[in-house]
Amino acid sequence: MKNIDSVKEYFGLDIGNSSIKLVQLKAGHPKPELVTIGSAQTPDGLIGRDTPESKREVAKLIVKLVKDSQVTSNNVIASLPNSIVSANIVRAPKLKKQELDQSIKFQAEKYIPIPIDQAKIDWAHLGETPDGKEVEVLLVAAPLEKANKYLDILQLAGLELLALEINPLAHIRCFSSVKNSRYCIVDLGMSETGITIVDNHIPKLIRSVNIGIRNLISNLAENLNLPPDQANNYLWRLGIGQSQMQSQIFSSVQQLSDTIIQEISRSINFYNNQVGAEAVKKLIFTGGGISVPGLVSYYSGSLKIPTEYGNPWQHISYSPSRKQYIDKTIPTFATAVGLAMRNLIE
Numbered sequence: 001m002k003n004i005d006s007v008k009e010y011f012g013l014d015i016g017n018s019s020i021k022l023v024q025l026k027a028g029h030p031k032p033e034l035v036t037i038g039s040a041q042t043p044d045g046l047i048g049r050d051t052p053e054s055k056r057e058v059a060k061l062i063v064k065l066v067k068d069s070q071v072t073s074n075n076v077i078a079s080l081p082n083s084i085v086s087a088n089i090v091r092a093p094k095l096k097k098q099e100l101d102q103s104i105k106f107q108a109e110k111y112i113p114i115p116i117d118q119a120k121i122d123w124a125h126l127g128e129t130p131d132g133k134e135v136e137v138l139l140v141a142a143p144l145e146k147a148n149k150y151l152d153i154l155q156l157a158g159l160e161l162l163a164l165e166i167n168p169l170a171h172i173r174c175f176s177s178v179k180n181s182r183y184c185i186v187d188l189g190m191s192e193t194g195i196t197i198v199d200n201h202i203p204k205l206i207r208s209v210n211i212g213i214r215n216l217i218s219n220l221a222e223n224l225n226l227p228p229d230q231a232n233n234y235l236w237r238l239g240i241g242q243s244q245m246q247s248q249i250f251s252s253v254q255q256l257s258d259t260i261i262q263e264i265s266r267s268i269n270f271y272n273n274q275v276g277a278e279a280v281k282k283l284i285f286t287g288g289g290i291s292v293p294g295l296v297s298y299y300s301g302s303l304k305i306p307t308e309y310g311n312p313w314q315h316i317s318y319s320p321s322r323k324q325y326i327d328k329t330i331p332t333f334a335t336a337v338g339l340a341m342r343n344l345i346e
C-alpha cells in the first residue's frame with residue numbers, strides 16, 4: 001500500500017450491498033470541497049458472492065462508475081462491510097508503536113472470533129484510558145479470505161488502495177461536530193444495520209445486526225403475498241403509519257424492526273452500564289433505510305432517545321449545481337464522504 005500521507009489526490013469508495021458510492025474531495029477553506037460524486041446500483045446478491053466472475057463484475061461496475069464520475073485519481077480509500085469485521089476496544093500498555101504492535105498481536109487472539117493466521121488484523125490508537133495508565137486501541141479483524149475479496153476487486157478495477165477502513169470510522173468523521181457528546185449512530189443499510197456508540201469522537205462499541213431493509217421487504221412480500229417489486233414499492237412509498245395499508249405494512253415488518261430496536265437498546269444499555277460511562281444522549285440515523293416513511297419515528301419512539309438524521313455534508317462545501325443530487329442522496333452517502341475526509345480533517 002502507498003503511504004497515505006504522501007498522496008494528494010484520492011477518493012472514498014463504499015461498496016454497499018445495494019449500491020456502490022464514491023466521493024472525491026479536495027482541501028479547501030474553511031471546509032474541504034467536493035470534487036466529484038457518483039453511485040451505481042449493484043445487481044441483487046452480487047456483492048455477497050465470492051466467485052471470480054462476481055469479483056470481475058463488481059470491478060467492472062467500479063471502473064465504469066469511476067469513469068462516469070470523472071474521478072481524477074486512482075488512489076482509493078475503501079471500506080469493509082460491518083458484517084465481516086469484528087471490532088473491539090482493547091486496553092494495552094503505553095508502549096512505542098513497534099512494541100505496541102507486538103503486544104496487540106499477542107493479545108488479539110483473546111478478542112477475535114477467528115484463528116489469527118486466518119485473519120486480517122489492524123488496529124488504531126484511540127487515546128489514553130480514563131485513568132491515564134494505559135492506552136485504548138481499536139482492534140479490527142476480518143477473515144482473510146473475505147478481506148482479500150475486496151483487495152482483489154480493487155486490484156481488478158486498477159485502483160491503488162491507500163487504506164481499508166470500517167464504516168463507523170468514516171461515519172464519525174461526518175457526524176462528530178459536537179465535542180464530548182455521546183451518541184449512537186444507526187446505519188439502516190440494505191443488508192445490515194450498523195450500531196456504533198461514540199464518545200468524544202471515539203467509537204466505544206461497534207456492532208452489526210444481520211437484518212437490513214431487504215429483509216423487511218422480503219417479509220412484506222411474504223406476509224401480504226406480493227411480488228417483491230411491489231413490496232419494495234410499498235415500503236419505500238408508503239412505509240409505516242396510520243392508514244389501513246400502512247398498518248398492514250407495519251404488521252409485516254414489526255417483528256424484524258423490533259429485533260433491531262432490541263439490539264440497539266441492548267448495545268446502549270451495555271455501554272451505559274460500564275463503569276465511568278455517561279449515558280448515550282442522542283441517536284443519529286443514516287443509511288438508505290431512513291427514507292422509509294415512519295421507520296425512524298418508530299425506532300426513536302420505541303427507544304425514547306432524541307433522534308437526528310445524520311447529514312454527512314455538514315463539514316463539506318459543494319457547488320450549487322450539486323445540491324439537488326446531494327439532497328436526494330443524503331441518507332446513503334455518509335460512508336463514502338467519511339472515507340474521502342480521512343486525510344482532510346484533523
Ligand SMILES: Nc1ncnc2c1ncn2[C@@H]1O[C@H](COP(=O)(O)OP(=O)(O)OP(=O)(O)O)[C@@H](O)[C@H]1O
Binds near residue numbers: 017018193288289333
Ligand atoms: N426512496 C427510495 N426508494 C427506493 N429505494 C430507495 C430509496 N431510498 C433508498 N433506496 C434504496 O436504498 C439503497 C441505499 O441504501 P444504502 O446505501 O444505505 O445501502 P447499502 O450501503 O448499499 O447497503 P449495506 O450498508 O447493507 O451494504 C439504494 O441503493 C436504494 O436501493
Ligand SMILES: [Mg+2]
Binds near residue numbers: 016017335
Ligand atoms: Mg451501507
